[in-house]
Amino acid sequence: MYIANHPTITTNKGLRPTYVEVDLGRLTDNYKAIQSKVGDVTVMPILKANAYGHGLVEVAKHMATLDVKQLGVAYLEEALLLREAAIQLPIFVLGGILDSQVPMFLEHDLTLAASSLEKLKQVDEAAEAMGKRAKVHLKIDTGMERIGVHYYSAESLLEASLKCKHVEIEGIFSHFANADAADLSSARLQIERFEEVLDFYERRSVPTPLRHMANSGAILQLPESYLDIVRPGILLFGVYPSHEVQQTVAVQPALSWKSTVVYFKVVKPGHPVSYGSTWESDHNVRVVTVPVGYGDGYFRSMSNKAEVMLSGKRYPVVGRVCMDQFMVNIEWDSAYNGDEVVLVGEMEGERITVEDLAAWAGTIPYEVLTNINTRVPRVYI
Ligand SMILES: *Cc1c(COP(=O)(O)O)cnc(C)c1O
Numbered sequence: 001m002y003i004a005n006h007p008t009i010t011t012n013k014g015l016r017p018t019y020v021e022v023d024l025g026r027l028t029d030n031y032k033a034i035q036s037k038v039g040d041v042t043v044m045p046i047l048k049a050n051a052y053g054h055g056l057v058e059v060a061k062h063m064a065t066l067d068v069k070q071l072g073v074a075y076l077e078e079a080l081l082l083r084e085a086a087i088q089l090p091i092f093v094l095g096g097i098l099d100s101q102v103p104m105f106l107e108h109d110l111t112l113a114a115s116s117l118e119k120l121k122q123v124d125e126a127a128e129a130m131g132k133r134a135k136v137h138l139k140i141d142t143g144m145e146r147i148g149v150h151y152y153s154a155e156s157l158l159e160a161s162l163k164c165k166h167v168e169i170e171g172i173f174s175h176f177a178n179a180d181a182a183d184l185s186s187a188r189l190q191i192e193r194f195e196e197v198l199d200f201y202e203r204r205s206v207p208t209p210l211r212h213m214a215n216s217g218a219i220l221q222l223p224e225s226y227l228d229i230v231r232p233g234i235l236l237f238g239v240y241p242s243h244e245v246q247q248t249v250a251v252q253p254a255l256s257w258k259s260t261v262v263y264f265k266v267v268k269p270g271h272p273v274s275y276g277s278t279w280e281s282d283h284n285v286r287v288v289t290v291p292v293g294y295g296d297g298y299f300r301s302m303s304n305k306a307e308v309m310l311s312g313k314r315y316p317v318v319g320r321v322c323m324d325q326f327m328v329n330i331e332w333d334s335a336y337n338g339d340e341v342v343l344v345g346e347m348e349g350e351r352i353t354v355e356d357l358a359a360w361a362g363t364i365p366y367e368v369l370t371n372i373n374t375r376v377p378r379v380y381i
Contacts (some may be wrong), residue, residue, distance in 0.1 A: 005296025018259040018292050019377045020034040021378050022054050024062050025157055026254040030065055030238050034219060036232070037249045041226045044092065044198065044212070046233035048074035053297075053369040054237060054255055057085040062380075064089055077100050079110045092137065092171075094231075096147040106134055111170060115139040115147040127334075128164035136161075137171035138209070142193040143186065144177045151193040158200045167239055171210040171229070172198070177227070180217030180241035187218065191225050196246070196364040216241045220248045237363045253353065257372065261310070261335050263289035273327050274319025281302055286324040286330045287318065290341050293321040297371035298343065306360045308341050312348025 009235055033041050045068060051059035060071055060082050060215055071078050079091045092111040099122050105112045114120040114136045119236040127134040138161060141148035149157045151174075156319055161169045170187040174194045178186045196211055201208040211227040216235035217226045234241050238253035267273060267287045272280035290308065294300040298321055306317040318329045328341070361368065 015270070016377055017230055017262065017293075018055070019257075019379050020055075020295065020372055020380060021256040021258060021379045022058070022381055023254045023256070025064060025381075026252045027054075027059065027381070028066060030236050030251040030254065031068075033249050033251055034232050034235060036267065037219060038214075038223075038226050041326075042069055042210075042229045044068075044070045044072050044229050044231050045090045045236050046072040046094070046215075046231050048072070048078060048094070048233070049370040050374070051352065052234060052366070053372040056081055057087075057381055058378065059229050060085070060089075068349055070229075076110070077103060080104070080108060083091075083108045083110075090135075102134075103130060106130050106132045109135075111135040112175070113135060113139045113147070114157075114161075114167075116149060116162055120157065120167070124167050126166040132166070134167045135170050136167050137173050137212075138169060139173045140172065140194060140197050142190040142197075142213075144175050146175070148174065151197050151198075152254040152263050154197045155200060158197070162204070162206060169209045171212060172208075173211070174213040176213060176215055176218055176225075178217075178218075179215055179222060179260050180245045181255050184221060187222060191222070199204075220245050226340060234366055234369070237369065239369070241366075242364075243355075249289050253345075255354070255369065257292075257341060257376070258345065259290050259292050259341045259344040261288045261337050261339040261341060264335060264337060274303075274322060277319050278320055279318045281329070284332075286332060288335050288337070288339075288341075289325050289341055290327050290328060290343075291325055292321045292343065292376075293324040293326060295373065296376050297368075297373045298326065299357070299363070299368075299371070300362040301362055306357065307352065308343050309347040309350055309352060310339055310341055312333055312350055314352070315352060 045063050047056055047059055050056050072092045072094055074095045076093055079093050082091055096115055102123055123134045139148035140151055140154050144150045176187050210229055212229035214225045214230040216232050219230050219232055239253040265287055267285055269282050292298050292371040300321045307314045315328050315330050317326050320325050355366045357368045358365045
């Protein structure tokens with residue numbers, strides 16, 4: 001057991017009483033469940049945004065112990081952190097890049113996304129100047145209207161890519177806007193558009209680069225989109241991308257978020273709790289304080305809505321969530337300083353999920369996970 005951000009401390013004893021616990025065994029199981037769903041297709045784990053809050057470097061190191069062939073991240077900086085941590089695996093940076101970043105990609109052997117003709121040419125020139133060969137995936141926009149060349153004008157990019165002398169066109173990819181929806185018509189249209197673009201290679205009788213477009217939603221719902229590589233993010237961490245998505249792969253959440261009671265008091269009627277005095281009881285209640293707040297990523301919008309677990313029982317968060325603390329009404333039950341409080345996770349058969357937090361906060365599970373601040377130590381089991 002060790003803690004990211006506190007590399008010299010090997011257990012959580014005496015440290016901050018609040019921590020995120022990541023179950024690496026569950027990550028393994030989720031990865032294997034996804035791999036068995038997609039068969040022979042390559043699974044590229046997407047570890048952007050601190051591996052969806054689970055800890056970028058530690059999760060990457062764990063992935064490297066499985067038979068993972070390539071990792072994906074969003075930003076150059078994330079890829080550089082992985083290289084600094086001596087991760088040798090191929091790393092694909094999904095996002096848009098600036099010209100000034102191109103030499104860093106080449107220097108650290110990172111794979112980049114070419115999302116326009118100009119970018120591709122710059123990469124080719126930079127690679128020539130540095131005497132290197134750039135590894136590139138072409139980005140095709142089939143309906144997201146984010147980065148990438150539109151499917152209806154992709155031919156010139158593909159044509160130009162055949163002429164680049166210092167670039168290896170390893171892949172070609174697109175991204176879904178609605179693969180986690182109940183209505184899959186727009187996702188299917190995106191697949192058709194991507195297939196049209198890919199026809200280019202057959203018409204020209206040149207080898208097709210590795211094709212990919214499936215995120216978690218598509219892995220669950222659109223086997224026809226698997227192609228050569230799939231790119232699961234949230235599903236790998238055991239969370240489904242939406243309420244309506246078909247849960248065709250069984251996964252389990254890898255993350256728990258825990259803290260301990262640090263204070264206990266009796267609160268009388270007429271004595272409201274926390275900033276803004278938004279909650280008060282009409283009878284005497286026992287209220288405990290938990291040392292977690294919105295400064296850790298426990299959303300303030302969950303004030304008077306969220307629940308936590310103590311001794312396997314759910315209790316409501318009362319009053320406003322502060323930056324570093326929040327209060328819980330345990331009515332007349334007992335609790336002691338040092339008692340465990342579960343914010344996300346399981347306790348004696350009860351479970352609070354990131355979906356619950358997302359509902360209380362009016363957001364999606366992705367935002368709940370990626371908002372857990374680096375101030376919260378990560379513990380790996
Ligand atoms: C984030 C991202 C993914 C993974 O998305 P999930 O919905 O978490 O599976 C895949 N591809 C791209 C381009 C992304 O930006």
